[in-house]
Amino acid sequence: MPVKIGVLALQGAVDRHARALAAAGAEPLAVRTAAALADVDALVLPGGESTTMSMLLESSGLFEAVAERLATGMPALGTCAGMILLGREIIGGRADQRSFGVLDISVRRNAFGRQRDSFETDLAVIGLGPDDGSTLRAVFIRAPVVERVGPDVEVLASVDGDPVLVRQGAVLAAAFHPELGDDLRIHQTFVRSSAERSA
Numbered sequence: 001m002p003v004k005i006g007v008l009a010l011q012g013a014v015d016r017h018a019r020a021l022a023a024a025g026a027e028p029l030a031v032r033t034a035a036a037l038a039d040v041d042a043l044v045l046p047g048g049e050s051t052t053m054s055m056l057l058e059s060s061g062l063f064e065a066v067a068e069r070l071a072t073g074m075p076a077l078g079t080c081a082g083m084i085l086l087g088r089e090i091i092g093g094r095a096d097q098r099s100f101g102v103l104d105i106s107v108r109r110n111a112f113g114r115q116r117d118s119f120e121t122d123l124a125v126i127g128l129g130p131d132d133g134s135t136l137r138a139v140f141i142r143a144p145v146v147e148r149v150g151p152d153v154e155v156l157a158s159v160d161g162d163p164v165l166v167r168q169g170a171v172l173a174a175a176f177h178p179e180l181g182d183d184l185r186i187h188q189t190f191v192r193s194s195a196e197r198s199a
């Protein structure tokens with residue numbers, strides 16, 4: 001039985017994540033309700049706009065449901081806006097913007113600056129299995145900058161000293177968009193660790 005991985009589908013880059021998860025051997029499911037969330041082993045929080053997602057999480061009643069699952073160890077992968085939603089402290093957010101706080105980072109929205117608003121780069125990545133040390137092509141779109149990482153957070157890749165791929169226990173987060181492009185290692189790593197944790 002493939003591991004069931006939800007993609008939070010309130011807003012943002014849902015389809016490409018679903019495709020990448022399927023290619024990595026998982027069964028992807030769109031999550032828009034607490035009932036759908038109850039059926040998955042793990043959750044992807046995609047890129048998009050974290051302010052909009054925060055509002056929709058609250059109006060749909062999903063915020064508390066996701067927070068409860070995260071509190072009991074549900075694996076999560078957050079990308080870009082999804083990373084912001086998982087972080088403990090948001091800098092430059094809307095005053096009413098909420099986050100789950102399960103990843104001990106301080107993260108500043110839209111912080112790579114105008115010149116580097118959107119860019120691609122080759123990242124040296126650790127912690128993604130047998131290809132460790134090889135580079136990963138990463139697409140950044142109005143990406144957040146991680147300004148602080150707590151002691152329990154592993155930094156798996158950085159750009160100019162700024163962490164862009166981090167992990168804390170079952171929570172993995174990227175400032176970029178691993179669902180764009182054809183390097184599946186981040187999804188494969190997440191699918192594999194989610195399957196191990198749900199076994």
Ligand code: GLN
Nearest residue numbers: 047048049050080081109
């Ligand atoms: N700038 C967006 C935010 O603050 C994130 C951009 C993205 O997810 N590509 O939510």
